[in-house]
Amino acid sequence: MTAIDTPQADGRHVGRALKRKEDPRLITGRATYVDDINPVGTLWMAFVRSPEAHATITSIDTSAAEARDDVVAVFTGDDLDLAAPLPMAWAPPGIDLNMPEHWPLARGRVAHVGDPVAVVIGEDRYSVVDAAEDVLVEYDPLPVVTDPEEALRDEVLVHPDLPSNKVHEWSLGGGDLEAGFAEADVVIERRIVNHRTAGGAIEPRAVLAEERAGHLTVWSATQIPHFLRLFLSIMLDLSEERIRVIAPEVGGGFGSKLQIYGEEILAAWASRKLGRPVKWCETRSEAMMVTHHGRDQIATVRVGAKRDGTVTAFHARILADLGAYMMLLTPMVPSLGAFVMSGCYRFPAVQTDIVGVMTNKFATDAIRGAGRPEATHMIEVALDQLAAELGMDPLEVRRRNFIPADAFPYETAIGITYDSGNYQGTLDKLLEHVDVAAFRAEQERLRAEGVYRGIGFSTYTEICGLAPSRAVGPSAFGLQGGGWESALVRVHLTGAVTAYTGTSPHGQGHETGFAQIVADKLGTDPQLVEVIHGDTSQGPNGLDTYGSRSLAVGGEAIARAADKVAARIKQFVAHKLEAAPEDIELRDGRWIVRGSPDKGFTLPEVAGLAYIPEDIPEGMEPGLEEVAFYDPGNFVFPFGAHAAIVDVDVETGKVSLVRYVAVDDCGPAINPLLIDGQVHGGIVHGVGQALYEQVVYDETGQLVTGTFVDYALPTAAELPSFETDRTETPSPVNSLGVKGVGEAGTIAASAAVANAVMDALRPLGVSYLDMPYTPMRVWQAIQEGGQRA
Amino acid sequence: MSEVPVRLSVNGRAHEVDVEPRMLLVHLLRDRLGLTGTHVGCDTTSCGACTVHLDGEAVKSCTVLAVQADGCEVTTIEGLAEGDALHPMQEAFWEDHGLQCGFCTPGMIMRAVDLLAHNPNPTEEEIRKGLEGNLCRCTGYHNIVRAVQDAARHPHAGQIPHPGLSPDAEDAGRELAKEGLGA
Numbered sequence: 002m003t004a005i006d007t008p009q010a011d012g013r014h015v016g017r018a019l020k021r022k023e024d025p026r027l028i029t030g031r032a033t034y035v036d037d038i039n040p041v042g043t044l045w046m047a048f049v050r051s052p053e054a055h056a057t058i059t060s061i062d063t064s065a066a067e068a069r070d071d072v073v074a075v076f077t078g079d080d081l082d083l084a085a086p087l088p089m090a091w092a093p094p095g096i097d098l099n100m101p102e103h104w105p106l107a108r109g110r111v112a113h114v115g116d117p118v119a120v121v122i123g124e125d126r127y128s129v130v131d132a133a134e135d136v137l138v139e140y141d142p143l144p145v146v147t148d149p150e151e152a153l154r155d156e157v158l159v160h161p162d163l164p165s166n167k168v169h170e171w172s173l174g175g176g177d178l179e180a181g182f183a184e185a186d187v188v189i190e191r192r193i194v195n196h197r198t199a200g201g202a203i204e205p206r207a208v209l210a211e212e213r214a215g216h217l218t219v220w221s222a223t224q225i226p227h228f229l230r231l232f233l234s235i236m237l238d239l240s241e242e243r244i245r246v247i248a249p250e251v252g253g254g255f256g257s258k259l260q261i262y263g264e265e266i267l268a269a270w271a272s273r274k275l276g277r278p279v280k281w282c283e284t285r286s287e288a289m290m291v292t293h294h295g296r297d298q299i300a301t302v303r304v305g306a307k308r309d310g311t312v313t314a315f316h317a318r319i320l321a322d323l324g325a326y327m328m329l330l331t332p333m334v335p336s337l338g339a340f341v342m343s344g345c346y347r348f349p350a351v352q353t354d355i356v357g358v359m360t361n362k363f364a365t366d367a368i369r370g371a372g373r374p375e376a377t378h379m380i381e382v383a384l385d386q387l388a389a390e391l392g393m394d395p396l397e398v399r400r401r402n403f404i405p406a407d408a409f410p411y412e413t414a415i416g417i418t419y420d421s422g423n424y425q426g427t428l429d430k431l432l433e434h435v436d437v438a439a440f441r442a443e444q445e446r447l448r449a450e451g452v453y454r455g456i457g458f459s460t461y462t463e464i465c466g467l468a469p470s471r472a473v474g475p476s477a478f479g480l481q482g483g484g485w486e487s488a489l490v491r492v493h494l495t496g497a498v499t500a501y502t503g504t505s506p507h508g509q510g511h512e513t514g515f516a517q518i519v520a521d522k523l524g525t526d527p528q529l530v531e532v533i534h535g536d537t538s539q540g541p542n543g544l545d546t547y548g549s550r551s552l553a554v555g556g557e558a559i560a561r562a563a564d565k566v567a568a569r570i571k572q573f574v575a576h577k578l579e580a581a582p583e584d585i586e587l588r589d590g591r592w593i594v595r596g597s598p599d600k601g602f603t604l605p606e607v608a609g610l611a612y613i614p615e616d617i618p619e620g621m622e623p624g625l626e627e628v629a630f631y632d633p634g635n636f637v638f639p640f641g642a643h644a645a646i647v648d649v650d651v652e653t654g655k656v657s658l659v660r661y662v663a664v665d666d667c668g669p670a671i672n673p674l675l676i677d678g679q680v681h682g683g684i685v686h687g688v689g690q691a692l693y694e695q696v697v698y699d700e701t702g703q704l705v706t707g708t709f710v711d712y713a714l715p716t717a718a719e720l721p722s723f724e725t726d727r728t729e730t731p732s733p734v735n736s737l738g739v740k741g742v743g744e745a746g747t748i749a750a751s752a753a754v755a756n757a758v759m760d761a762l763r764p765l766g767v768s769y770l771d772m773p774y775t776p777m778r779v780w781q782a783i784q785e786g787g788q789r790a
Numbered sequence: 791m792s793e794v795p796v797r798l799s800v801n802g803r804a805h806e807v808d809v810e811p812r813m814l815l816v817h818l819l820r821d822r823l824g825l826t827g828t829h830v831g832c833d834t835t836s837c838g839a840c841t842v843h844l845d846g847e848a849v850k851s852c853t854v855l856a857v858q859a860d861g862c863e864v865t866t867i868e869g870l871a872e873g874d875a876l877h878p879m880q881e882a883f884w885e886d887h888g889l890q891c892g893f894c895t896p897g898m899i900m901r902a903v904d905l906l907a908h909n910p911n912p913t914e915e916e917i918r919k920g921l922e923g924n925l926c927r928c929t930g931y932h933n934i935v936r937a938v939q940d941a942a943r944h945p946h947a948g949q950i951p952h953p954g955l956s957p958d959a960e961d962a963g964r965e966l967a968k969e970g971l972g973a
Contacts, residue, residue, distance in 0.1 A: 020884055027892030028880040028899065030827015030867035037826035126817065127810065201927045203831040203839055204893040252829070252893025253927050285832035508891030508928050674887045678929060682890065685930035709836035709925065717931040718922040722914065746930075 012589065014517040014527050015737075018674040021513045022527070032250040035207035035220050036282045043209070044073055046268060046281040047129035049119040049136045050290070051111035054147070054361040054702020055159070056140035058109055058118060065135040066121050071128040074275060075136065076267075077119045078106040083270065084238035087326075088261055091333035093479035098169045100359075101160045103326040105263030105270075111140070112159055112325035113363050114704050115290035117263065122271055122279060145361045145702040149299060149322035152360045159325055159359040168323055168332050168357035173339040175414035176350030181314025185305030189390050191383060194771040195375045195751075197297035197322070197696040198689075199706075200368050201714050202507075204252020205283035206262065206292055210269040217273065218245045221265050224254040225545040226505055228329075228482065230537045232261045233269055248535035251507035255686065256367035257292050258507065259547040260329050289707050294696050295368025297322040298335060298375050302383045310391055310398040314350040317342055317379050321357045324364035331366045332357045333480070337464070337548075338376030343413040345424040345462040345640055346380075346402035351414045361702040367547060369686050370744040373463045374751060381459045381752035385759065386769060395756065396437070399460050400425065410733070419462065419638045420732045420740075423666065427728050428460055431642040431664040434724055440646070448764065453649040454659065455761025459753035462640035465741035466553035466734070469633050484632055486550070487541040488558040490519060490566050491626035494612045496605025498523060498530040500562070503543015504555035505535040509743060510675040511551060515559045517671055518737070522563035523570070524587045525604045541628050549639070549741025552671065557735040558631040564736075565627035572621060573610040574602055637732045637740035641665035643684075645753040649761045654780025656692055656758055662724040663749070667742040668732050676742050680725050683746020689715045691754035691772045762786065796860045800825065801869025802951075809856045816840045818856035819866060827867040827896045831925070838924030841897035841904075842866045843950060848904035850897075850923070865950050867896035870903070872951050878944035879903050879937070888937035890928030898924045902938045906948035914939065 009017055026032045063075040087103040107116050119136050123129040146157040152166040159166050182188060209220040217239060223229055226246040234241040251258065264281050272279040283292065298321050305314040321335040339353035353376075384402075388395040404411050406423040413419065440456055447454050470484035471477060487503040500519050502511060516530035533539050546555075570592055571585040578585075580594045587593075593601035602610065611625040646660040663680055670676055693713035697705040706712040731738030751772060758774050759767070766786030770778065793808040800823060807822050819825045819842065830852055831839035840852040843865040851864075870877040879899050882888065889895040898921070905912065905920040912920065917938045918931070926934060941947040 021887065023892070024884045024889060027889055027895050028867075028876070028883050029871055030825070030896050032892055033826075034829070034893065036820075036830070039821070126821070127812070202891070202893075203837055203925060203927050204829070204891065205831065250892065252831075253891040255927065282830075285834065285837070510890070678887050678890055678933060681930035681932040682928045683930075686927075708834045709832045710834045714925050714927065716922045716925065717918040717935060720918070720931055722935060723930065723932050 014520045015671050016669070017517065017672065019513055019517060019527060019672055020674065021510050022516060023510060023512050034204060034250045034252055035209055035222050038209055038220055038249070040211055040278040043278040043280050044122050044124065044275065045126050045129045046271065046279055047121050047133040048117045049121065049133050049138060051107065051114060051116040051118055051140070053111055053140045053142055054114050054145045055143040056111050057143060058107065058111065059139045059141050061119060062137040063119060065137070066132040069132050069135065071125065072121060072123040072132045074122045075119055076106065076271070078104060078108040081106055081270065083236045083266065085236050087263055087266070088232050088329060089327040089331065090329050090481045091479055092475065092481065093171065094476060096169055096171060098327065098332060099163055099165055100168055100327040101163060103328070105267045113361050114702055115287070115363060120267055122275065147360050147362055147698050147700055147702050149320050149358045149360055152358045153320065153356070159361055166359045168327065168359060171336055171355045172353065173336070173415055174352035175416055178314050178316060178350040178352045181350035182305040185313045186308040187390055188303060188305045189383070189387055190301065190303045191386055191769060193300045193302055193379050193382060195296045195298045195300065195378055196772060197294050197365065198368060198694050199289060199294055199696050199712055200255040200257025200292060202253030202255055202257055205285055205288045206258065206264065207282045208265045208268045209278060209280040210272040211278035212273045216243045217269055218247065219265065219269050220247045220249055222251050222258060223248050224251070224258040224505055224507055224547055226535055226537050227503065227543050227545050229261060229265060233266065236266050237270060237273065245538040248505050254507040255369040256295065256371055256547065259367050260293055285709060286707050289712055290704055291363055293328055293364050293366040294324070295365055296375060297365050300379050302379045304383050304387050306387055306391070308391065310388070310393050310401040312346060312348050312402050315342065315348045316352045319353065319355045321355060322360050322362070322365060323357045324362045325359060326364050328364040328366050331364050334365065334367055334372045335375070337372030340417055340464045341373055341462060342376050342380065343415065344377065344380040345404060345422065345460055347404050348402070348414055362698050369683065369747045371548065373744065373748045374687065377459065377461045377463065377748045378752045378755065381461065382755050385756045389763070389768060395458060396428070399428070418635060420635055420734050421730050422462060422638060422640050423728060423730045424460060424640060427640060427642040427664045427666055430726055430728055431644055431662060434662045434726060435644045451651070453651055453761045453765065455647050455649065455757040455759065457645045457753045457756025457758070457760055458642065459749045459756065460642045461749045462638050463745060463748045464636045464638055465549035465744065466633055466637040467548040467550045469635055472636070482544055485544065485630050486554040486558045487543050487628065487630045488555065488562040489540045489626065489628045490559065490562040492523065492566060492604065492608050494608050496525065496603065496608045498525060499533060500530055500559055501533045501540025502555050502559060503541060504546045504551040505543070506546055506551065509551060509679070510672065514552065514671045514675055515556060518556060518560050519563045522560065522567055523604055524590045524592065549743040552739050553637045553735060553741050554631060554633055556671065556739060557633070557737055558629050560737055561629035561631055562627050565629060566625060569611070569625055569627065570607050573607055576617060577610055633734055635734045637734050639665065639667045639740040639742060639745050641745060641749060643749040643753045645757040647754065647757040647761055649758065649779060651765065651783055654776035654778070654783060656774045656779055658688055658692065658721055658754065660721055663746065664726045664728065665742060665745050666728045666730050667745065668739040669729050669737065670727065671739065676727070677725050679742045680746045681723055683744060684723060684750045685715050685720060686747040687750025688754055691751045692774050695773050794857060796856050798859045798862050798864055800864045801866060811855070811857055813856045814852055815854040815856050815859050816851040819851060825866050825868050829893055829896060831893065836925065837894065838901060839894050839897040841900040841924065843900060843904065848901050867900060870899065870950060877903070878947040879941045882937040882941035886933045886937040886940055888929065888933045894924060894926045898926060898934060902941065903948060903950060905938065906942055910948055911942060
């Protein structure tokens, strides 16, 4: 078995591939997810959902359902007395968003398949489903529009009470775009469709709410317990201190649980109305229908370049299909991509123009990468298209445009400052693993045998670590949250440590990584540091987990709180040893006076000094715990170079991923095991989109991919093992030097696969093709390409 | 709805429970016996999060009726370790970081044990094919495959501690598994 538990020679725990502290409960079936919690007297919810994509509700007859013995209540939109509709949290200054109100139950009209019309509440899991089928709803169908370009023409309105389907326009640019195109020798333009996908967390959503004596406890499979508490308070008009939200074990999120869902609000509302715990567990069919989707952008990308490959201008015009309702961050997601529309390149002029439009489909919102995978796909695919146009090596085009390693911090044309990077470094490292010359020879040889193999690269940078408040606050980018993060580090009398984080993990391994950070700061073992998360009644206020922020913002907060505790330790030890606090240091697990290692204190001994104090000076507090709130000075910008190798079966159009090599740089590793895990999963999320996954609606707005039978999540059988490596370029933004890595793999992967498919197909006369590369699509392209050739 | 009695043994303990005839085995295990380690991730027998062993064969317990398990021996993730001693497959998943959110993990581990029971020395391709009916969104399967490979080096990784109730019950379970009820 792999030896991964060996302590480092220097005695530090940061940097070790420590196996996870979370795992014993997860591998033995002892973890507690929401559906594993069953308070006595729990009622169940089931929803009556619209089978129509757009219709007026002409009548709802709940009498048969209500007459059933095991039904306690049936509610419709008219019954709800909420103080506010479901939230959309982005208010960009100077931009009016044209959007409908969104309520947990439809009011008179439905706008997408799955729109909830009524909720049935009863005694058990099975009978509420029966009862929901007894609710009779009559619909008067309205015209439906599912195509975003068609929707933009406003011939069919998604919400007839609004003037238009267009939600907003938003632009971000810098440099002289016109001059850039004027000086270009070559201009290419591609329409790049980034299709709709699903989050696909294996645990569907689940919520349990219980009100007792005016206090509400909500357990939810959510990434954002603190935001959920806030919006429960607003929507239920219940003071926030009376609400406790717990995200217990959460079975994956990938952005899909970064949301305030109507079902969460309804469970809480109904629990207050009925005086009993109320629970809802989403079915997978519901998850495919009404857990938010991602991507769904049509981009027109224009690139101007000199004949030597130097890019002079880059312009992306994006039409974003936002679906029927604006949920928490729906219209904001495409804008996140605009921040990195320069990629890792010295583009002198960059412009992103976004138009958001509504359709009769469910909402899109943040899914792993949220806007950055789409932007990276545009940039990296466009650069390969440019290379083909110029007859250049795609890697040479990249090298010619890379921001050089000595140029950091680097301000891009749009005015964002990249913190650190070494893009040549990650590419060089990648090419130590991938011998391109040998590949080209093999490719040639295989083609002669009728095997079409291709290689594709993606050299990316992304923006994460949400976020510096001055960059994203209400007066800047317009986010109403998402800035700082908090931590509390408490040393107990025995020297054991509890560390509270405001982030809320769902598989990432915070309990292990954060424990490593604290252990090093305080001179203890990670096994003696318990990390508490996901409970709004525990620890300071937090802003939760999304956008690869947990380590770069939450981890830094943990480090700062531990530093504050260390400063207090120095005071206690200095007092005891009659030395100056600045002369106290941690050495080999003991706090000593510098240069005098024979006398010192272990953490439990220091805890004794702190909690059983002897004549401490006036002004010095007993006890040993500290809180830190950290507002980062800048975003962090992880980067890397990925290569995909694919085989295309020209007879069937089937694309197989043969090899995938990833070199990523997220700064110094806290725990390399966790990084590799994030990269592996991230890659497959991107590969899945490129090759298999697509949320499909037909023209009547019916969801075609309503289960895991139709929505092809990748399985082990389709994938190879991955080769991963790292470089470590510290970020100057935080004391740990770290950047996020949760989304990096996904951000890089779809473009690498797309470029590999194009590389394989180019000899067959196919120069550009959109994802997903399903056998049908690829086979058709080959036929059409062949006819042209 | 009228209920019918089901007698079965779960993780070596005998139970007699009255259930609705339509109750799924997974809900019997979770809601009636409190064994919440077995999870439900889909409605179409696609994800495998609910995989348990029925008379020694891996089945997807969301696609077995509780009444079909009458007279059978069921092993769930809770029955895999012997006291504090983890099963070699559990050890391997831990060592190799073969899990992240952990939701698919119980089913994945139960399936992997079954895989090794039938093929103690699988190739990587055989492992990947063998895990095709179990979905994971977190790991990209890379470390899961490593874990199964590492577990396969252990002589008992394909075994579980609880033999079937009786030869008859074992046969019934096999028949059930052969009918295509799950994995």
